[in-house]
Amino acid sequence: MHKSVISLSIAAALLAGCGSDSKKAPEPVNTPPESRDVTYDVRQSVRLNGQLEGKDAEGGITFSLVDPNEVKLGTLTINDAAKGSFSYQTDALEGTEVVRFKVSDGKSESISALTLRIKGGDPLYQHQWHLKNTGQNAFARNRGVLGEDINVNDAIASGATGKGVIVAVVDDGLEISHPDLSANVIAGGSYNLITGTVDPTPFSNSASHGTSVAGIIAAAGWNGIGGRGVAPEAKLIGFNFLDRDPSREIRNVQTFENFAKSHGASAYSDRARVFNQSYGNQPVIPGLMRENEFEVYQQVTTKSFNGKGSVFVKSAGNGYNYNFLGYNATGQPRYLLPKDFYTARDENRPANKGLPYHNANMSPNNTNLYNLVVSAGSANGKRSSYSSVGANVFVNAPGGEFGTYNPAIVTTDRAGCDKGSSVTQERPRTPFNGGQHPLNLECDYVSNMNGTSAAAPNVSGAIAMIMSVNPSLSWRDIRHILAMTSKQVDVNIQPIRVPLNTDASQLYEAVPAWFTNAAGFKFHDFYGFGRIDVSKAVAMARNYKANLGKVRISPRCEIIVL
Template sequence: MRMSIVALSITAALLAGCGSDDKKTPAPVPKVNTAPTTADMTVDVSQSILFTGKLEGTDAEGGLTYSLVDPADLKLGTFTLVNKSTGEFTYTSDANEGTEVVRFKVSDGQLQAEANLTINIKHGDPLFTYQWHLKNTGQNAFAANRGVAGEDMNVSGAISDNAMGQGVIVAVVDSGLEIAHPDLTNNTVNGGSYNLITGTVDPTPFSGSATAAHGTAVGGIIAAEGWNGIGGRGVAPKAKLIGFNFLDEDPTGKVTNVQTFENFAKSHGASAYSDSARVFNQSYGYSVPFPHGFDEDETEVYQDIATQSFDGKGSIFVKSAGNGYDYYRFRTFWLPGDYFTATTENPANHGLPFHNSNMSSDNANVYNLVVSAINAKGKLSSYSSVGSNIFVTAPGGEYGDNDPAIVTTDFMGCVKGSAIAEDRPSTPFHGGLNPLNPNCDYTSTMNGTSSAAPNTSGAVAVIMSANPDLTWRDIRYILAKTATTVDADIAPKTVTIGEGEGAPVYTAIPSWLQNAAGFSFHNLYGFGRVNLTEAVKLAKSYAQDLGDYVVTEWQASAALTKAIPDADINGVTDTQVVADDLVIEAVQIELTADHLRLPDLAVELISPAGTKSVLMTPYNGLVYQGVMDKNDPDDLVKGYDATPMLSNAFYGESSKGEWTIKLIDVNSGSYRFVKYDQGYISIPNEADGKLKGWSIRFHGHAAKSAS
């Protein structure tokens, strides 16, 4: 008890002392935590364009953290909280229209506040979600089967970077262009087109056929207007179009041939009618069953416009490779002899292309950027012509019934074009019964390298808009450098020479190669599929110096009489030493060789670095020798006669050193083909061929010296 009294006395004394000492520090005031504040927000976004914003939030003490209340509430798009400390976010949606409400909160670690972010998606394109070539989500595009997600041209990043083709004019040289189409009219140059038959500024075709609608479909792939609430959109939705009906026919019969050289010049940049265009789309071509040379007049136009227009920056001519892998048409249909008996296990023509793209001399012209077609599964389109002249591949799709084709513009109305009303429309999208296409203004069956070319033309326009100072050669470099390697594990295509065990096997189409300059190349795909987002990135930071453009003179071999042994994998070779030290941008040859059965021959070119390019595959469709009039000297085909071929496989390598050409005969047996109006036709194997000569020419720029 005494101890308790003492303790209490001490405590009282201490308390009394505290209260009476003026020098003591006052007791601290408790810190008050102010609650963070936020507010509801509303933003407007456009379909498929990445939106960047910042969530509202303040706190007197600082140190906020942002988060979503329930991320599962997001239904229409993708919301990414880029920075949880600042509230920075991105949002993108492929929805045509709609409203998304995002509930978010801000917290200082103790207290929090919540608010709503309302996102209004406006001005979309209802068919965009079916345009797998722009963004492949695995959709079917009104076909029976779906594509593979991601197998597209990677367009979204370029669009979000505001590279949409603005300021670039693209010429559609085709059947014509329906400039009144509601998805095209705002993106056509007023008065800029030309009708090569009537002389007016309206190139709308006369016929209402699906064939006549071809150019309108092409125009939509390039530059259908975006974010206007109708249809789909083009690869370059802010580019401008001019149209020329170069492939049209005069219904009156007064103009018997539209495809004259005069009209070629008018529509390909060599006149005031078309010199405003910096990109020329040529979704046309021809396949012939015999070797032939360049049209010198047309080649001169190509070279002049490609290299000299726009103050030397030049223009780009985009060209479809052809649709003749299985067969082609020249007045009638020409097919391999085993076409009708082929199976999956034993494909027709040994699995090789009947129409090699180098068979068409305009495709061997370096000023044409030749494009093959790829489908929605990331494989070569079943019909696409291929060859060493392919520069890139781009979406062409399949036929739109079983597997996706391209969704694009068609003639307006349900009585003309591809989407017409009929008893059994080819797809549920056609015929006027689909709510997305009630007026049949759009088609879902556009395909072919005719679609791959405008996909590339649109991409070129976008690249130009990202950096208007680029030259035609810069753009080719960018496409080659940024292209996506597709179908990476594709097996080589081979043929057996002769019969029996141990018979040699010839590789007619090798797998992907990497040349000595580091570029990957394949005869089916060129440098790969167009990758637009990466191309725009490189265009905006472009620093490559390609130097002055150099074209060497043709360097010819001596006159030769070298026998081509029959069915011998060793073939025959000849070598030329090249002194010029150029960085290669393209290589052309002209070949002269006698052979009475040209489909037996493969033609290879080997560079000093050892890169091998197959310029002409065997079992090709050069079969005219089976139907020629042997008594008519003008109809006689003895073989190759200064026949041009182009290869892009050597891009970036040096031209200096030994170049070797090699011809291999792969067949000593029988050979036949089908000419549709005559039936099966055989070509005898009567004599060994002869290599008689060849010339080589390089396009490129001078190599930099070591200093």
């Protein structure tokens, strides 16, 4: 019995040790998550990638916005809810966003504020439809069409700005002291072909063409004034190749010597990888370019920068409706018009059977293999009414219309209300010009820049953007990227057919519709390979892998890929 009692006592003790007590084990203590206020500075149009602050001792937290409607000036996206990484982008000129975010572990949460300070935007960017077309009117009577632009947004947001690329503006000169250009002008890098100094500012107060061209290429971005260039951090050098000597000591500035100085064949200009040539003529009959100029184009394109070469961008001309022949001895403009120019207007039909009066191929420099020829497009996505066209057009870019009825390009003008196109006037061509608009009281900008002269610098800026993200690209790579990424516009345009003789039943297709060429690319005589798309071009340049092979150019300029 004694042994049995001991056994029962041991068994009872064992059962007691196996949890017969009703008390539960204590649960682990939950530590509330912590968060902290965060502040970032933001640049207009540039994507900010940031990090929300939060932590929890046990881990396993998520980040979210308390109220997404608190974001009013831009777009805020939490990219990783577990880590709190986010991106933010805005086109606002300035302002502050305060957005609450919370950190939660599923049981408790902590709330803090994200402050986004938008600074240094460009006030005229909202009117620059060629960069981002929202349907704005750019101070004209009529509006453009949403989306008909060169699509710079994603490229700018990704950080591409044209930095490190030099663009030469070969024009009537360049006002290097302009407040919206000076930051991007290389000090001492320009050349005055008349005086031999480093200031190519035009002699005439009314001369503003090159200054406006330069603004389209690389007006400084995020400085709180004016607009923005396509490549807002590219560098500029200028040459007054189209200027006139007021003393008449130099009768002709446009000599071959000055051509070489300003087009990459001298130390004055050989640092440029892009040459913008918003000039040309519209001859009555086709002409031949000078052989020595051709040699300059060839050598600079194929041999400079260790064989990568520079790119020459050329405006196609403004002669679709008539030929501008220059000025007579009294300074009056001279034109060559189609026979039915005036009667066609009265009869509400196109003159010259709707055909272009000046074909871009008639201008010698435009048929040069090494010039990348650009036609102009309007804010509605179609050919600008004046733009010369032809089979030599490589791409299309915004040139706008005349700015009064339909949008032109908003860009830099000569500084001050006594110089350039925008001067003090009681009845200016647009309400933006004339010195009374609050965004242009100093008359430093103009809203009626147009022509293929405005289209070419859009392409020069685009090329600077491409080169800035991949400096190893050659001149052929640049062209390939543009051909691959440009957008087919005006897709339903019909061919232009005209009767061969008096028999209206026999029609000749003088201008075909869009067609696919032998290389498999869509092409049109009005638009080349299409309107440039900067963001697509920059994206392709970043990951460029194409091998174009070696090339041999025959004496007739036929390209043969080996």
